[in-house]
Amino acid sequence: MSRILTMARAGREALDWEMERRDEIFVLGEDVYNFGGIFGTADGFGAKYGPERVINTPISETGFIGMAAGAAMAGMHPVIDLAYIDFIGVCYNVLLNTASKTHYMSAGQVKVPMTLMIGTGGGYNNAAQHSQCLHATVAHIPGVKVVYPSNAYDAKGMMHSALRDPNFVIYLTHKGTAGVGWMGTPLKTTLSEVPEEPYTVPFGKIAITREGSDVTLIGLGMSVHECLKAADELARDGISAQVVDLRSLAPLDRDGLFAAVKKTGRMVVTDEDYLSYGVSGEVIASVVERDPTVLRSAPVRICTPDIPIPFARSMEQAILPLAARIADAARKMVK
Amino acid sequence: MTEVRVPLDLWAEDDKTGSIVVWLYPDGATVKEGALIAEILVEKTTLELYAPASGTLKINVEPEVVIDKGQLVATIM
Amino acid sequence: MPLTPELRREMYRQMVRSRAFDDAMIALYWVGKTPIFAFANGPLPGELHCSNGAEPVGAGVCAALDADDMITADHRPHHVAIARGVDLNAMTAELLGKKTGLSQGKGGHMHIYDTRVNFASSGIIAEGMGPAAGMALARRLQKRPGVALTFLGDGAANQGAFHEVLNLVGVMKLPFIAVVQDNEWGVSTSKKESTAVARNSDRASAYGLAGEYVDSNDPDDIYLAAERALALARSGGGGTILELRTARLAGHFMGDQQAYIPEQMKQTDPNPVYRAKLIREGVLSEAEAAAIDAAAKAEIAEAVRLAQEAPYPDPSEAYDHVFAETVA
Numbered sequence: 001m002s003r004i005l006t007m008a009r010a011g012r013e014a015l016d017w018e019m020e021r022r023d024e025i026f027v028l029g030e031d032v033y034n035f036g037g038i039f040g041t042a043d044g045f046g047a048k049y050g051p052e053r054v055i056n057t058p059i060s061e062t063g064f065i066g067m068a069a070g071a072a073m074a075g076m077h078p079v080i081d082l083a084y085i086d087f088i089g090v091c092y093n094v095l096l097n098t099a100s101k102t103h104y105m106s107a108g109q110v111k112v113p114m115t116l117m118i119g120t121g122g123g124y125n126n127a128a129q130h131s132q133c134l135h136a137t138v139a140h141i142p143g144v145k146v147v148y149p150s151n152a153y154d155a156k157g158m159m160h161s162a163l164r165d166p167n168f169v170i171y172l173t174h175k176g177t178a179g180v181g182w183m184g185t186p187l188k189t190t191l192s193e194v195p196e197e198p199y200t201v202p203f204g205k206i207a208i209t210r211e212g213s214d215v216t217l218i219g220l221g222m223s224v225h226e227c228l229k230a231a232d233e234l235a236r237d238g239i240s241a242q243v244v245d246l247r248s249l250a251p252l253d254r255d256g257l258f259a260a261v262k263k264t265g266r267m268v269v270t271d272e273d274y275l276s277y278g279v280s281g282e283v284i285a286s287v288v289e290r291d292p293t294v295l296r297s298a299p300v301r302i303c304t305p306d307i308p309i310p311f312a313r314s315m316e317q318a319i320l321p322l323a324a325r326i327a328d329a330a331r332k333m334v335k
Numbered sequence: 336m337t338e339v340r341v342p343l344d345l346w347a348e349d350d351k352t353g354s355i356v357v358w359l360y361p362d363g364a365t366v367k368e369g370a371l372i373a374e375i376l377v378e379k380t381t382l383e384l385y386a387p388a389s390g391t392l393k394i395n396v397e398p399e400v401v402i403d404k405g406q407l408v409a410t411i412m
Numbered sequence: 413m414p415l416t417p418e419l420r421r422e423m424y425r426q427m428v429r430s431r432a433f434d435d436a437m438i439a440l441y442w443v444g445k446t447p448i449f450a451f452a453n454g455p456l457p458g459e460l461h462c463s464n465g466a467e468p469v470g471a472g473v474c475a476a477l478d479a480d481d482m483i484t485a486d487h488r489p490h491h492v493a494i495a496r497g498v499d500l501n502a503m504t505a506e507l508l509g510k511k512t513g514l515s516q517g518k519g520g521h522m523h524i525y526d527t528r529v530n531f532a533s534s535g536i537i538a539e540g541m542g543p544a545a546g547m548a549l550a551r552r553l554q555k556r557p558g559v560a561l562t563f564l565g566d567g568a569a570n571q572g573a574f575h576e577v578l579n580l581v582g583v584m585k586l587p588f589i590a591v592v593q594d595n596e597w598g599v600s601t602s603k604k605e606s607t608a609v610a611r612n613s614d615r616a617s618a619y620g621l622a623g624e625y626v627d628s629n630d631p632d633d634i635y636l637a638a639e640r641a642l643a644l645a646r647s648g649g650g651g652t653i654l655e656l657r658t659a660r661l662a663g664h665f666m667g668d669q670q671a672y673i674p675e676q677m678k679q680t681d682p683n684p685v686y687r688a689k690l691i692r693e694g695v696l697s698e699a700e701a702a703a704i705d706a707a708a709k710a711e712i713a714e715a716v717r718l719a720q721e722a723p724y725p726d727p728s729e730a731y732d733h734v735f736a737e738t739v740a
Contacts, residue, residue: 003370004359026553040381052553058583063576066542070560073532073543074482074550093573097536098543106525107516108733110532143734166736181374181381185356185398 005194006179006186008040010152011117011171014159015042015079017198019049022077025163028055028064029081038083039119039173040180061091065116069099069168072114077163085118085134085172099168100143114169115162121174121222121272123320124183128308131316133221133273136282138170139249146249147203148172150224152179153192154247157201164200174221174272189225204251208260212242215266215330218257218283220246223270229323230330239334249279254286258294261287265296268329270321275303300329337388339372339409341402345384346377353377355384355398355408362394366411373409375402386411413476413639415632417695423475423631424690425704426495427467427683432708433500434462434490434662436716437507437521441666449667455508455720458520460666463491465629465659468682469593470495472634473561473654476642480558482530482547484540487522489533492563498526504715510722517725518733530558538564538571541590545577548586559587559645566655567598569612575619578653582619587645589638590653594625595660595679600672613655622652629658629682630689658682 005013019025027042027049033056036043046054057064061082068078082088088095099112122131139146145167149155155173162169179186209224210231217227224245231241244260246252261267267287269280280301288295302321310316346353356374360366366386373384386392390411396402413419437456444454451458463470470491477483477496485492493503499514506513507521514526522535530547534540544562551558568574569592581588592612596603609615616623622644626637634656641652659679663670690696696704 003364004357004361006357006374009359023553058579060576060580062573063542063545063580066539066573066577067546067549067580068542070484070543070546070548071550071553072546074547074554076550076553078546093536093539094542098534098539102525102532102534103736104733105515105519105523105534106527106532106733107514107518108736109515109525109527111736113736145735165738167738179357181356181376182379185354191357 002193002195004191005152005156007149007152007155007173007190008178008180010156010192010194011159011173012041012043013194014156014198015163016045018160018163019045019053024075025077025079026053026055027079027081028057028068030057030059030083032056032081037081039175039178041081041117061087062094065091065094066098068114069094069102069112072099072112073102073110077113077115079115079163080117082116082118084130085120086129086132088134088138095138095144096141100141103167104143111166112168113166116168116170118170118172119175119178120172121176122309122316123176123222125311125313125316127311131309133271133304135172135220135249136273136278139279143168144250145169145203146172148220148247148249150174150177150221150245150247151190151192152194154201154207156194157199158203158247160198161200161203172221176222177225187225189228203248204253205247206253206256206260207245207247208242209245210241210243212240212264214240214264214334215268216242216244216261216264217268217270217326217330218244218246219270220249220279221272223272223321226321226323226326227270230326233323233327234330237331239330241330246279246283252282252286257283258287258290262294265294266333267295267299268326268333269299269301270326271301271303272321273304274306275301276306278303297333300333302326302329337390337411338407339384339387339411341375341384341404341406341408343404345375345382345404349404351377352401352403353382354401355396356381357398358394360392362392364392366390366392384408415635419475419635420632420690420695423471423635424686424696424701425708426471426474427631427686428705428708429711430463430467430470430491430494431683432712433494433504434464436712438462438662438666440716457509460521461488461664462662462666463488465661465679465681466593466595467491468629468631468634468686469563469591469656469658472631473591473638475631475635476638478557480556482544482558482560483532483563484544485524485531485533485563486537486540486565486568487535488565489522489524493524493526493531493533496531497529498524498531499528500711501715501718505719505722508719509724510719511725512719512722516729538568538573540564541573541577545581545586545588548588549584552586557646559589559642561589561591563591563593565598566592566594566596566603566612567601567606569615570606578619578621578651581651582621585648585650588651589641589645590651592653592655594655594657596677597660597664597673599664611655613653616653621650623655624652625655625657627657629656631686
């Protein structure tokens with residue numbers, strides 16, 4: 001049996017491998033040099049690569065992410081650490097109008113190869129401004145690839161893919177899945193056996209994380225792990241649940257989703273992002289607009305409701321899409 | 336048989352304790368000398384534990400259990 | 413390079429080309445838009461922000477540049493693009509939304525890209541700040557020469573991006589120049605109403621940068637100031653806010669009657685002023701000036717003819733270029 005890695009280590013291994021071999025890759029962001037990023041995305045890189053390639057920035061996201069886009073246009077491949085997705089408000093123009101649209105607006109004259117690593121999600125009592133997922137807010141923008149590994153194997157393969165992609169890629173990691181020290185001991189289902197050698201995981205392909213025949217539980221990031229817990233619970237009740245990990249929001253694997261849902265005829269879509277105008281609605285639409293008759297019952301969404309994330313544990317735990325809510329929904333559907 | 340102990344210099348303060356965050360090889364796996372085998376958390380800092388020898392890893396201490404410097408956490412056969 | 417007669421004639425030529433271009437675009441713009449004005453009507457649809465009055469900025473700064481230098485411009489890019497040597501026929505076709513345009517009809521007049529001459533522009537105010545600084549950083553990391561310049565209006569100097577990026581440029585000592593074109597108006601709001609200091613170049617001290625203000629809208633003065641800023645950047649001395657007093661004779665965009673501008677603030681057209689200066693100083697004869705004027709008009713007329721004859725992109729092409737091809 002080969003070694004097991006956390007997601008943080010796996011992603012970092014891919015970044016390190018590419019950075020050792022390609023001078024155009026450099027890291028920038030707040031606290032990347034001394035801290036290796038708040039969530040350890042570049043842990044140890046400062047000492048290894050020096051301040052020229054691991055660039056500490058002021059707290060100035062509009063400035064340095066705009067700068068990264070320009071460096072990408074001029075032939076570099078910047079890798080940016082934006083610790084919390086809650087901070088996209090202070091750099092959204094770069095995402096919305098610069099990095100995502102320059103290739104199109106220049107008819108392919110200008111490429112913007114850059115990788116933006118962002119932490120998402122709550123569940124650890126960090127309140128309304130440090131717990132959001134907001135992945136739909138970035139996946140909505142044309143011209144951006146948005147990927148969301150939920151285990152260490154995919155974290156490494158998707159990081160290699162992102163760094164070899166000539167486009168703007170947003171690489172999301174739910175903070176609770178990363179396996180970094182200050183989030184406690186990592187979830188077992190995020191750990192994987194990870195080969196030492198480099199490999200890529202292609203974007204736009206769902207993964208069937210667990211086979212099952214009665215109901216399909218669809219998740220992304222942390223909610224994949226809640227789906228897996230729910231599937232364990234359902235198995236004890238004699239219900240066989242299939243678990244799907246979206247892995248990539250843009251491009252979205254609509255064919256794979258349709259086939260997975262068709263297999264069971266039932267779907268529970270889970271998402272830690274807000275319920276309305278989000279990924280859950282998009283997933284359901286992808287299936288029913290192709291053929292609504294594959295469904296034996298109405299689809300159900302288990303998401304964070306349209307309220308700011310509350311601080312107190314009693315309230316936060318009640319609104320997150322956790323395994324018990326998912327299992328309840330599936331049980332009702334199968335009954 | 337080689338004992339795997341938490342190195343005495345892994346962190347400075349004697350009064351602090353830590354805990355294993357994750358074993359990076361499962362019980363019974365073959366490890367090589369020098370391989371990173373576990374992460375240890377002391378307050379908010381993640382520290383690394385390396386295999387002192389090659390062989391088969393036998394884990395004695397599971398994650399989330401309080402450990403001290405110098406404590407025996409595994410053996411390598 | 414000193415301010416030679418050849419250089420001054422060339423700057424005049426670029427000013428005249430730019431004016432001929434804008435005048436031709438304005439004429440085309442009104443085709444189909446009277447008596448009912450609608451942005452979408454006519455062969456040149458959308459918004460159009462012309463550079464009339466700002467020609468000395470493009471001509472003066474670009475005359476001082478090397479091929480390695482890089483530019484990001486804003487929603488009013490024509491004068492800079494033309495002086496930089498952007499492909500004029502392809503740019504004209506782009507304004508008309510033609511397949512032969514620089515961006516094959518995907519950009520329009522605010523989004524002018526020509527990588528041959530390191531030129532890019534964009535339509536969000538102060539958006540070019542970050543990318544220009546990043547281009548300067550890229551060249552440093554690549555150990556290649558090149559100064560990055562961003563052209564923006566005085567109205568852009570109150571955007572967060574302006575200040576964040578100037579701070580980064582100061583911290584990193586990047587070879588960078590912010591060319592602030594002070595035409596006194598941000599759409600219909602005056603500089604006095606919107607900006608706490610009289611001169612944005614005075615803000616340089618807040619970021620450890622050099623600041624220079626040129627109040628003449630004369631390409632000779634602009635050229636010399638650009639040379640100073642470029643020399644500082646090339647020698648590793650860091651960035652400059654180069655603020656240039658200029659004019660906005662054709663309003664914020666077409667259709668803007670500029671009724672909000674009081675009589676005493678009416679702006680002067682710099683092109684006849686420079687033309688007369690060069691003739692007075694013996695750099696140009698009247699005949700030579702007339703020949704330059706005529707050649708520019710003929711060049712633009714030909715560009716317009718080619719653009720009008722060119723096909724529109726096929727509707728299906730809307731789906732191309734969303735992403736660059738990923739090589740497996």
